[in-house]
Amino acid sequence: MKNEIKKIHVTLSEAEYDIYIGKNILSDIDKYFDVNNSNPERKILLITDDNIPSEYLDKIKAKLNNFYLFVVKNGEENKNFDNYQQVLKTLVENNFTRTDCLIAIGGGMVGDLSGIVASTFMRGIDLYNIPTTLLSQVDSSIGGKTAIDFMHVKNIVGSFFQPKGVLIDVETLKSLPDRQIKNGLVESIKMAATFDKNFFEYLNTKPDILENAEEIIYKSLLLKKDVVEKDEKEKNIRKVLNFGHTIGHAIEETMNLKLLHGECVGIGMLYFSSPEVKSAIKEILEKYGLPTSCDFNKDKVVELIKHDKKASGDTVATIHVNKIGTYDIIKMTLPEIAELLK
Numbered sequence: 368m369k370n371e372i373k374k375i376h377v378t379l380s381e382a383e384y385d386i387y388i389g390k391n392i393l394s395d396i397d398k399y400f401d402v403n404n405s406n407p408e409r410k411i412l413l414i415t416d417d418n419i420p421s422e423y424l425d426k427i428k429a430k431l432n433n434f435y436l437f438v439v440k441n442g443e444e445n446k447n448f449d450n451y452q453q454v455l456k457t458l459v460e461n462n463f464t465r466t467d468c469l470i471a472i473g474g475g476m477v478g479d480l481s482g483i484v485a486s487t488f489m490r491g492i493d494l495y496n497i498p499t500t501l502l503s504q505v506d507s508s509i510g511g512k513t514a515i516d517f518m519h520v521k522n523i524v525g526s527f528f529q530p531k532g533v534l535i536d537v538e539t540l541k542s543l544p545d546r547q548i549k550n551g552l553v554e555s556i557k558m559a560a561t562f563d564k565n566f567f568e569y570l571n572t573k574p575d576i577l578e579n580a581e582e583i584i585y586k587s588l589l590l591k592k593d594v595v596e597k598d599e600k601e602k603n604i605r606k607v608l609n610f611g612h613t614i615g616h617a618i619e620e621t622m623n624l625k626l627l628h629g630e631c632v633g634i635g636m637l638y639f640s641s642p643e644v645k646s647a648i649k650e651i652l653e654k655y656g657l658p659t660s661c662d663f664n665k666d667k668v669v670e671l672i673k674h675d676k677k678a679s680g681d682t683v684a685t686i687h688v689n690k691i692g693t694y695d696i697i698k699m700t701l702p703e704i705a706e707l708l709k
């Protein structure tokens with residue numbers, strides 16, 4: 368069967384880039400990314416985590432010339448200042464210059480860390496992204512958000528910085544645990560619930576995720592592309608991507624890593640939905656075996672929302688869905704949010 372490659376072109380004010388989605392395309396990295404930039408000696412730093420199967424790295428390395436490797440420990444707690452400095456140190460010690468480049472291979476943790484390094488090293492160095500989790504493929508591969516966590520606050524230090532290119536090889540999902548697959552799928556459900564009723568209905572048919580990964584990733588990215596092209600820096604419509612996140616993030620923190628990000632976002636969406644939408648989202652989450660409730664400390668959650676990056680003054684911009692495929696942005700006070708949680 369012909370291996371059809373899907374391509375999405377992202378156009379932003381200061382950068383444009385292509386996202387390629389296909390099967391077994393890691394070994395063709397040299398076809399999709401001009402990593403040598405006509406200079407066979409161009410230095411490349413590969414950044415990955417210690418849990419990414421080495422076969423992916425081997426396929427990529429086989430096509431590169433002058434590369435170095437930085438392996439960070441896996442896990443969100445490693446998206447930190449120390450590792451940010453360690454990557455910078457590797458670049459400085461190996462005399463990287465602004466004309467060299469980085470390649471991130473991993474989930475959103477590796478992508479975010481690599482992104483902040485790329486955006487700040489010598490005021491910007493080329494970054495190529497190879498996301499390997501469903502969450503990073505449907506979500507963090509587009510939009511240019513980079514970040515590290517600091518003083519126990521998630522993504523508190525970061526920037527907007529666009530990659531030079533993104534390569535999504537859906538075969539990498541085969542080694543990803545099922546729970547992580549479902550975790551990523553929640554972001555697609557979220558985008559469908561807010562922007563695309565047909566896509567929501569399609570996901571509700573419970574297609575086999577691995578078999579239909581290219582389609583699901585492509586559809587999710589087209590929705591997010593439309594949003595980030597209209598609002599690069601999250602001043603208006605991009606806020607809609609936070610549907611379920613205001614409470615979801617806070618639940619995630621209070622659950623001490625017992626639940627994954629997507630699982631918390633799934634639960635979070637239920638609080639900001641009309642009864643009809645709530646039952647539709649609950650149904651789809653249940654179909655995939657995703658949690659629809661958890662025993663979280665409501666006072667603590669409200670306290671955490673106070674420090675949410677989307678909070679301004681006494682209000683927080685929250686996203687509500689009254690009908691699948693539509694959304695409202697509503698400013699809510701903390702007491703109003705506390706009331707919703709009852």
Ligand SMILES: NC(=O)c1ccc[n+]([C@@H]2O[C@H](COP(=O)([O-])OP(=O)(O)OC[C@H]3O[C@@H](n4cnc5c(N)ncnc54)[C@H](O)[C@@H]3O)[C@@H](O)[C@H]2O)c1
Nearest residue numbers: 418419441474475476477499500502503507512539542543
């Ligand atoms: N920049 C953005 O727009 C954006 C959007 C959403 C999330 N994020 C960030 O992304 C991070 C979460 O990303 P994530 O869910 O990908 O988590 P992650 O990067 O921590 O990966 C989850 C786990 O899966 C492992 N893994 C990755 N790919 C694998 C593969 N193909 N096979 C087997 N194991 C694999 C990792 O080693 C890790 O243990 C958070 O830090 C979040 O803040 C960023």
